[in-house]
Amino acid sequence: MDKKKKFTEIYNKYSSGLRKLCYGYCGDTDLADDLLQDTFLSVWKNLEKFRGEAKLSTWIYRIAVNTCLSNIRKQKLKMVKSNNELLNAIPETKTDTESHIKTLYKSISLLKEADRFIIMLFLEEKSYQEIAEITGFKESNVRVKIHRIKKELTEIYKSNEQF
Amino acid sequence: MNSFDDIKNLWNKGEGTQQSLSPDLSSSSKDARYKMQSKYKWGTISLALTGCFIIALAIFPDLNLQKWYTYGAMGLISLICFAQAIFLYQNYLKIQRISDLSLPADHLKQWEAYYALRKKQNKWNGPVYFLALNLAMAIYFIEIFSGRPILNVMIMLSIYFGWMAFAYFYIGKRVMKKEKERLNQIINELKELNIQFKSEQ
Numbered sequence: 001m002d003k004k005k006k007f008t009e010i011y012n013k014y015s016s017g018l019r020k021l022c023y024g025y026c027g028d029t030d031l032a033d034d035l036l037q038d039t040f041l042s043v044w045k046n047l048e049k050f051r052g053e054a055k056l057s058t059w060i061y062r063i064a065v066n067t068c069l070s071n072i073r074k075q076k077l078k079m080v081k082s083n084n085e086l087l088n089a090i091p092e093t094k095t096d097t098e099s100h101i102k103t104l105y106k107s108i109s110l111l112k113e114a115d116r117f118i119i120m121l122f123l124e125e126k127s128y129q130e131i132a133e134i135t136g137f138k139e140s141n142v143r144v145k146i147h148r149i150k151k152e153l154t155e156i157y158k159s160n161e162q163f
Numbered sequence: 164m165n166s167f168d169d170i171k172n173l174w175n176k177g178e179g180t181q182q183s184l185s186p187d188l189s190s191s192s193k194d195a196r197y198k199m200q201s202k203y204k205w206g207t208i209s210l211a212l213t214g215c216f217i218i219a220l221a222i223f224p225d226l227n228l229q230k231w232y233t234y235g236a237m238g239l240i241s242l243i244c245f246a247q248a249i250f251l252y253q254n255y256l257k258i259q260r261i262s263d264l265s266l267p268a269d270h271l272k273q274w275e276a277y278y279a280l281r282k283k284q285n286k287w288n289g290p291v292y293f294l295a296l297n298l299a300m301a302i303y304f305i306e307i308f309s310g311r312p313i314l315n316v317m318i319m320l321s322i323y324f325g326w327m328a329f330a331y332f333y334i335g336k337r338v339m340k341k342e343k344e345r346l347n348q349i350i351n352e353l354k355e356l357n358i359q360f361k362s363e364q
Contacts, residue, residue: 020174020177038196038197041197042263046263046264049264059264062263062264062266062267063263063264065267066263066264066265066267066270067263069267069270069271069356070195070196070261070270070274071195097173097176100173101173101176101177104170104173104174104177105177112359113356113359114267114356114359114360115359117267123170123171123174123175135266135267135360136266136267136268136269136360137360150167151167153167153170154166154167154170157170
């Protein structure tokens with residue numbers, strides 16, 4: 001299979017989930033699209049290096065996590081802006097479900113960076129083992145963390161929903 | 164919305180698809196990494212071209228300079244340009260070597276090392292480049308200004324050194340201070356992230 005065809009297949013299969021991951025990480029749609037673009041640029045550049053030692057999804061999600069982390073400064077600057085925008089914009093511009101989803105993404109973006117990735121990978125139905133392989137945490141530690149983050153996210157979501 | 168299961172349902176309803184069918188790989192990336200690499204790449208190219216241009220000027224037959232040290236100064240200026248070009252290219256390579264495939268903790272560590280190196284470089288590279296370039300320019304001016312009315316020479320030198328002093332002591336110091344603060348902030352943020360990814364691995 002040629003590189004372009006393989007890449008297109010990867011894009012079609014993973015772009016939706018990765019965009020959610022990027023959006024949840026930064027809480028800003030424009031920046032999420034930039035991060036997604038940069039993730040796939042890195043996938044394209046590194047595609048020959050994929051040897052199949054790990055699962056393809058593990059490999060791709062790790063690139064996405066690293067891309068998000070290396071854009072920390074841009075993300076922090078935008079986050080202040082988008083947090084303010086969210087509180088003002090949701091009620092009149094979005095339907096109920098859309099505004100709930102946006103509040104969810106915003107709530108995720110208020111967690112600690114590592115926690116955001118762990119919970120989003122869990123929500124994407126990745127196994128504990130795969131989450132551990134992507135993030136570098138021990139599997140047993142991932143289980144404990146997920147239990148804690150679930151509670152924390154539910155609380156943040158509830159408090160954001162009241163606005 | 165009372166439980167995590169509700170959150171999970173909401174997550175599954177979330178729209179993850181992008182409007183475009185595939186990413187535009189030809190477009191320039193907005194990623195900080197590629198921007199930095201691009202800055203170093205074009206810096207390297209423009210400095211190398213400047214060095215070549217000065218050498219070409221020195222060997223141009225109609226230049227008609229009399230003193231060997233004037234040619235020496237031109238050689239020194241091009242050498243400084245080439246040295247700075249190599250310096251920028253090395254930084255370009257350092258960024259290129261940062262792996263997106265590593266574990267997040269290692270990836271962050273590589274960025275941290277890069278920014279720590281930039282912080283060190285900032286202390287010496289700017290002043291050394293500035294001093295060496297101005298020393299070479301001063302040698303070059305000896306012949307260029309010789310035999311000209313002293314008042315014109317004084318005016319020209321005052322403008323040149325005045326601008327250089329302003330550029331170094333005012334603009335340069337301010338830029339360096341800002342850059343130092345920026346690098347410190349990035350290093351601290353990376354350290355903070357690294358703690359998260361390293362803790363109880």
